[in-house]
Amino acid sequence: MRLARLAGLVAALMTTSTPAAAQDPMSALERPETLTRFFDALDAAGAGEGERPVHILQLGDSHTVGDMITASVRSRLQNSIGRGGRGVLPPGKPYALYQPRQVELFEQAWTAVTPGPGSAAMSGVGLSGSRALIWGEGSSLRIEAEGSAAFSRVVLCGATDPAAGTLTVRAGFSETAVSFADPTPGAACREVRLGEPVRSATVIGGTGAVDLHSVATFADGSGVVVSALGVIGATLNDLAVRDPAVVRAELDAWRPDLIVLAFGTNEGFDPFLDPFAYEALLRGQIAQLRTLAPRADILILGAPDAQRPEGGGTCGDEESLWRIPRELPLVRDVQRRVAADMGVAFWDWHARMGGDCSAHRLATAYEPLMRGDHVHFNSAGGDWIGQMLAEDLTAAWRARAVPAGAEE
Structure with missing residues (x-):
């Protein structure tokens, strides 16, 4: 019966129509067998046996900041x-136009700062890429969630x-004090359990200074949460x-089941990219994540297709401004090779959107799916x-979770 229930769940996920540019789903996700722990967590959640939500944590650049692709998956x-729940958020609005899906953030005397990519200050932040220095009882950050993103932690x-x-966390009629005072300087995460699901919580400043790096909201029990943490212009080196x-x-606190690395576009636009140094960096980051999050599987999103308007006409007619940067395919090749060598999953984003010059086609279509910069999706x-x-992802989970001929 459990397999039958799982089959029904994954079948429901597969009922949406696939656009013409899409290829065979199984051909875009390479080495799905490396996602065993993630799929095990989906099995438990699908059967209603999860003790906590399945957590997908995506780290990346502006594609991730926009929370459009991740919102679709979510x-x-x-x-x-x-x-x-909604998952992890920066400790405030990192950008003026920041609009995460499912939640709204309201600040009062509260400012989150995001260092520019490549700056020395990037070494002072955590995975959200932002920090907020809070001082004073007049400062607050209110999180307002849609009903679909209600949370209990x-x-x-x-x-x-x-x-x-x-800091004080206020939700409904309850208030909980959270202290970051500790004899040993370092970092820590504090969890506040609210007892029942809520749609709103406010973090309030106190009498001392707090250097806050992230805020997260989770629901209890089975389910899925997708966190999208990106920095505009970021590269893997910034991570x-x-x-x-x-x-x-x-x-340690977030316990991701799947970490998605969504970098590569900005590296691909760097005319001084050293592919050998980039490969060493990617290998090092995968090894580091495996050490720090041993329970998590890893998925690399291969760099998507994109162009720059500098002439050369590799996309469009010979007079076209739009050219694929020479380094972008190099980045993609390194990502695929490292993923294969280190045994992590790889998703061919470039192929799924239609291959070379697909960004040009999608940006100039009658109903465009990309912006005029030929880099970002609308x-x-x-x-x-x-x-x-x-x-x-669902097709790979389905193929593993429901063997051919299994009905019960």
Whole structure:
């Protein structure tokens, strides 16, 4: 019966129509057999036996910041398996136009700062890429969630110090004090259990200073949560230099089942890219994540197709401005080779969107799916490509979870 239930769940996920540009779902996801722990967690959640939500944590650049592709994956998995909350967020609005799906953030005397990619300050932040220095009782961050993102736990991660202050989490009629004072400077995550699902919580500053790095909302029990943590313009190197104490504390607290690495576009636009150094960096980051999050599987999203308007006409007619950067295919090749060598999953984003020059076709279509910059997806395009990623993951899970001929 359990297999039959799982079959029904995954079949529901596969009922959405696949756009013409999509290929065979199984051909885009390479080495799905490396996602065993993630699929095991989906099995438990699908059968209603999960003790906590299945957590997908995506780390990346502006494609991730926009939360369009991740929102598409999130909605499809949550609608079929269950809702696990909204997941991890920056400690405030990292950008003026930041609009995460399912939640809204309201700040009062509260400012989150995101260092620019490549800056030395990037070494002072955690996986959200942002930090907020909070001082004073007049400061607050209110999280308002849609009904589909109701939560029963709030997790705050920040720096610890003997002189660190206290925050208060207010939800409904309850208030819980959270202290980051600790004799040993470092980082820690504090969890506040709310007792029942809520749609709103406010984090309030206290009398001391708190260096906050992330805020997360989770539901209890089975379900799926997809966290999208990106920095505009970021490269894998910006991830590598994050504060190791904060990163370790965050991964311990968040317990991701699948870590998605969605970097590569900005590296592919770097005319000075050293592919050998990039390969060493990628190998090092995979090894580091395996050490810090041993329970998590890893999926690399291969760099998508994109062009720059500098002439050369590799896309469009010979007079076209749009050219594929020479380094972009190199980045993709390194990602695929490293994934194969280190035994992690790889999703061929480039092939799924239609191959070379697909960004040009999608940006100039009658109903475009990409913006005019030939790099970023619009809202419809984000939902479109996210649907394919969700379908590819689900198809692989289905093939493993429901063997041919199994009916009960």
